[in-house]
Amino acid sequence: MLPYIPGQRWISDAETDLGLGTILTCDERSVTVLFPASGETRVYSVRTAPLTRVAFAEGDQIEHHEGWLMTVDSVEDDNGLLIYLGRRADGSETEMGESLLSNHIRFQKAKDRLLTGQIDRNDWFNLRYRTLQKKDQQSRSAIQGLSGARMALIPHQLYIANTVASRYAPRVLLADEVGLGKTVEAGLILHQQLLTGRADRILIIVPESLQNQWLVEMLRRFNLQFSLYDYERCAQYPGKNAFEQAQLVICSLELLTDHPELHQQAVSAEWDMLVVDEAHHLEWNEEAPGAAYSCVESLAQDTPGLLLLTATPEQLGKSSHFARLRLLDPERYNSFAEFEQEEAQYQPIAEALDKLEQDSLSAGDISALRDLLPESDAQALLDLLTQTESDEEQKTSARQQLQNQLLDRHGTGRVLFRNTRDTVTGFKQRELHTHALELPSQYRAPMNQGGLKAHLSPESTLPGILQDTWCEFDPRFNWLLDHIRDYGDEKTLLICHSAGSAMTLSNALKEATGIHAPAFHEGLSILERDRAAAWFADHDAGPPVLICSEIGSEGRNFQFARHLVLFDLPANPDLLEQRIGRLDRIGQQHDIQIHVPYFTDTGQESMLQWYDQGLNAFAAPCPAASALFAEFGETLEKAIVSGKDDLLKQTLNETTERKTILNAAMQAGRDKLLERNACRPDIAASLVDDIEQQDDPDALFKWLEDAMNVFGVNSEETSAVSWHLTPGEHMLNGDLPGLDSEEGFSMTTYRDVALVREELQFFSHEHPFVLALQDQIINSELGNSAVSLFKTKALPEGTLLLEVIASVNCSAPKHLHIGRYLPPGTLRFLLDERGNNLAAKVGFDGLAPKLSKLKKATAREVVKLRQEQIRTLADKAEELANDHLPTLIEDAQLKMQSLLYPELQRIKALKEVNPSVRDIEVKALEMEYLAAADAIENARITIEGIRVIVTA
Secondary structure (H helix, E strand, C coil), X not given: CCCXXXXXXXXXXXXXXXXXXXXXXXXXXXXXXXXXXXXXXXXXXXXXXXXXXXXXXXXXXXXECCCCEEEEEEEEEECCEEEEEEEECCCCEEEEEHHHECCCCCCCCHHHHHHCCCCECHHHHHHHHHHHHHHHHHHHCCCCCCCCCCCXXXXXXXXXXXXXXXXXXXXXXXXXXXXXXHHHHHHHHHHHHHHCCCCCCEEEEECHHHHHHHHHHHHHHHCCCCEEECHHHHCCCCCCCHHHCCCEEEEXXXXXXXXXXXXXXXXCCCCCEEEECCHHHXXXXXXXXXXXXXXXXXXXXXXXXXXXXXXXXXXXXXXXXXXXXXHHXXXXXXXXXXXXXXXXXXXXXXXXXXXXXXXXXXXXXXHHHHHHCXXXXXXXXXXXXXXXXXXXXXXXXXXXXXXXXXXHCCCHHHCEECCCCCCCCCCCCEEEEEEEECCCHHHXXXXXXXXXXXXXXXXXXXXHHHCCCHHHCCHHHHHHHHHHHHHCCCCEEEECCCHHHHHHHHHHHHHHHCCCCCEECCCCCHHHHHHHHHHHHCCCCCCCEEEECCCCCCCCCCCCCCEEEECCCCCCHHHHHHHHHCCCCCCCCCCEEEEEEEECCCHHHHHHHHHHHHHCCCCCCCCCHHHHHHHHHHHHHHHHHHCCHHHHHHHHHHHHHHHHHHHHHHHHCXXXXXXXXXXXXXXXHHHHHHHHHHCCXXXXXXXXXXXXXXXXXXXXXEECCEEEEEECCCCCCCCCCCCCCCCCEEEECCHHHHHHCCCCEECCCCCHHXXXXXXXXXXXXXXXXXXXXXXXXXXXCCCEEEEEEEEEECCCCHHHCHHHCCCCCCEEEEECCCCCECCCCCCHHHHHHHEEECCHHHHHHHHHHCHHHHHHHHHHHHHHHHHHHHHHHHHHHHHHHHHHHHHHHHHHHHHHHCCCCCHHHHHHHHHHHHHHHHHHHXXXXXXXXXXXXXXX
8 A cells, every 4th residue: 555645634744834734646656745824836756755644633623725623533544534513612513634734834833752762963953043033024025036146246247136136027138348247147046946946947049159158157156057958958858848857057059049859849848048149140030030030039928037148239130139128028129210200209217317416406307307207106206306495315315206106117128237337446457468479380380271270370280299298389478487487476377279288288377387287177077267367365384376268268257457468369359358368356355467478460460450459359349340340251261371461451441441330339328228127236235234234144154053063064174264064974865056065165154355366155045055055944843842950049949941043934935935025933931930031131042051961761751741841831932932923924915915015006007118127027017916815825934943941
């Protein structure tokens, strides 16, 4: 006979917050359980299922799913299903099959364990209480999902992530200029959507050359473990949909366009969120959209959330810009002509914003603003600005509110976010240093016979016999030795095209100088690259130079270095900017020194001239670079390979002229309205403050240290701000992230340390290890019963006190974020023998250190002798806790209404003036409001722990 029968009610020992479960199916190997309260389904192995049968006995009070209660008189068994017979509150007799039990029942075990002698250590009880308090504080946080990333707290990035991630199934275009952190913004949005349960399945589509960069960035910054899909990976699942075998996937656009069958699998895999990088390469026109555009379009139509990333929204023309907006909302953006007309209508709004920033407003300005903002609340704010009795603080507040209302009216500004270097401060100057060198004879033949690659990286085309010895005759190597001698006390990052060149340079440098400069390339594992980066970052012991290949450096930032050596030049300006972007980032403390050693009268010099004179790409990012490369790239390659100086000169002149025209058009077309909407400084500054206040590295590590001691995790201090964690021999649980091998890992709780030492994991309250540890404490029985001795002269010897911890439990889907309104709310009671609650007079932190342990045998004897007294006091504590519940529920409903109702009214009003607000967003918020109210109403008290205290 199978151990589980459909219809039986069980509860998850590992995830008690799921509520009461119902067995759906069972076979010899697995059992499927539905948890209706949280909308979750779990499949467990029959042999190891962490489930406990819910069976009530005579005298127990149980709740029907319709809300009425009954007291159990007897229990019958009907082919494995329980039927409870008993009386309702009005005395009428009734019966209830177990399938009709309330889904919100939680099985309370603390009292049962205590009374049956299952007694835990005092430090476990203390840890449980402090962990509940920690979870309580985190649940209240308005910045959930924003504080856990390994990143500097940059206001515009936090603003965008917070604004977008709080929406239901967001569909937006992230279009910050290069170097301002679009990938970080996207990662933050994904992190928050995953953490809050708004998304579970995510597909990221990127150009093939950027796959590793995204993989590293998602893991290193956000602890998101994506699977990298290529054709070989997909071929491992014959007869199956390969894209259904992983929740988080990165693949190249080329994979989907080259293999229609894989594209179809991706379309049918039901994603929650789609992310597309380099979206400006998606070509479209009304008659014939490109293959890549159509590929993404079909995915976007079937996926609720969509993030498009591009550096320059209009760099390929307004129609291309419209095409990307059309992917976001095809109903809203269905006519290019109408889009152009609508965009022109926003000019008065931009002018009104400019006027609001002025010290004084004319009567004509006020009149224009009244026409633009006819709503009564806006009219009242305008009245404030004209009233002489209004003080400066009132006027400043009124101006800000009016600016926000005007920005809300900008349709595109709700779906497109663009910050520029004109509006974001913190960037250093870029200085170019060119170093002319004579071409060695060994390179002449490869250059003359080869293509562009042979001109830019001649060493990579040498015959095998010279592959490992070219540093002996290449003057760039001797120049590098001189550079290290001159700048050895300053960090230098060297980037070359291939892994082979990087390794050869590293070996030659070691032989010539004894300096062990790591070769940082795609052949290394992520852990090996972490170690190399960490060694390079060590100011005292690390090497003066790190040698990177093109792909190996992707996803890494080295802003602590000030020198960048471009040992060769890439063939694409986007790659050049990526290289410079390794150092040119917010947080760089020095002007960036860019060194380019090159061979005179070769294609290297020609490419250098085109980048420098044609694009001015070394001095600053060139927004028009991609468009210019698309226009002149083939001609430039022809000029380089053929060696025709006149063609090169013509290409340079035409590039310069065209760049001037494009840059002028871009500057004239700068949408200052968009730039204002992309970061509202007051909100952004508040987010930074909130995260800084929440970051408490010392307190977090103190909790971690206590928890790891209990769980048997070894921690070794490696510096004043870092520790190395390894699994102990007697770990309580082996499912802690990162401890699946004896090697373990190193970590820090200090954000600033994690930013410069990439070998350290950044532990925040949102790190998977911290969350797993927290959940295993709360969702287990660990520390929920204890007995201790209190040596005091204030009470007679043998006096019994009962300390009871309770929490408010609300089974609800994660995406409702119920903790904002009704956090677990740790309740503590300290009852004397008469049932008086002394908790207000005797705090936990004051009492806990004064308690000492009892031998387990003695503790069990105490419980046995005082069992009835303990039972009575425990019931009294539960009664007191339940007395708090109606007030807690009422307060939570009011808080929920005060937060969600105005937001619901705001988005409905916004939809009237801004067509970019989708119907589904309004409907989702309405459903969230109703679901939150229902979940709060069904909140229940859970007894989390009971400690018996005996005086001596």
